[in-house]
Amino acid sequence: MSTEKDIARTSAFSRTTITELMIPSYANFGGKIHGGILLSLMDKVAYVTASKHSGAYCVTVSVDTVDFLQPVEVGELVSLMASVNYVGNSSMVVGIKVISENVKVGNVKHTNTCYFTMVAKGEDDKPCRVPKLILEDATDVRRFVEAIYRRKFKQNYETNLKEIKANWEKQDIDKLLEDQRCINQAGKH
Numbered sequence: 001m002s003t004e005k006d007i008a009r010t011s012a013f014s015r016t017t018i019t020e021l022m023i024p025s026y027a028n029f030g031g032k033i034h035g036g037i038l039l040s041l042m043d044k045v046a047y048v049t050a051s052k053h054s055g056a057y058c059v060t061v062s063v064d065t066v067d068f069l070q071p072v073e074v075g076e077l078v079s080l081m082a083s084v085n086y087v088g089n090s091s092m093v094v095g096i097k098v099i100s101e102n103v104k105v106g107n108v109k110h111t112n113t114c115y116f117t118m119v120a121k122g123e124d125d126k127p128c129r130v131p132k133l134i135l136e137d138a139t140d141v142r143r144f145v146e147a148i149y150r151r152k153f154k155q156n157y158e159t160n161l162k163e164i165k166a167n168w169e170k171q172d173i174d175k176l177l178e179d180q181r182c183i184n185q186a187g188k189h
């Protein structure tokens with residue numbers, strides 16, 4: 001008999017695409033689509049993908065590297081393609097590729113790729129175990145391994161920053177700020 005621990009799913013099982021028309025009320029004063037609209041759509045597709053994989057209610061814990069590479073215009077069709085790239089115990093990394101399409105002209109822009117970490121929660125509102133991920137091909141393996149490294153880099157970054165903050169001296173800060181575009185008035189009043 002299989003137990004919950006034995007359950008494993010492919011990324012194809014939960015792969016999700018959402019396409020949405022960019023309407024005028026989504027635009028900022030410059031006539032381009034608000035970054036927040038795209039973030040909200042990314043959160044939605046990440047939730048759908050993670051909840052399909054886990055079969056549970058999920059929450060967003062972390063969002064990595066959202067860079068808006070190109071502006072999105074009113075009237076374009078934005079598609080968000082999401083798949084589970086990595087699973088831990090209760091967490092899942094959902095990779096999302098966003099493209100924007102002008103159907104009249106027929107061009108497609110890659111607007112960004114980012115990674116949402118989602119955590120599955122049980123009935124008790126505590127993180128719960130999610131099914132393993134079956135890696136079916138080289139792309140699945142690459143994405144899983146990249147997620148492991150991204151996690152490590154983030155941990156290193158946090159440790160390094162903590163270390164720097166614990167040890168920084170006033171003269172180091174003054175030196176660092178010398179060439180920056182700021183006027184440091186701290187401690188002068």
Ligand SMILES: CC(C)(COP(=O)(O)OP(=O)(O)OC[C@H]1O[C@@H](n2cnc3c(N)ncnc32)[C@H](O)[C@@H]1OP(=O)(O)O)[C@@H](O)C(=O)NCCC(=O)NCCS
Binds near residue numbers: 088090
């Ligand atoms: C995320 C949350 C469930 C973590 O709870 P916790 O009691 O600290 O649980 P854990 O420490 O066991 O972490 C659970 C998982 O989250 C992961 N996690 C926690 N913080 C993380 C972070 N900053 N980045 C990436 N993963 C993180 C842990 O690595 C762990 O993964 P694993 O189970 O696969 O090993 C809890 O902080 C929470 O509910 N946050 C609010 C989330 C939310 O409401 N989001 C909506 C936005 S308002």
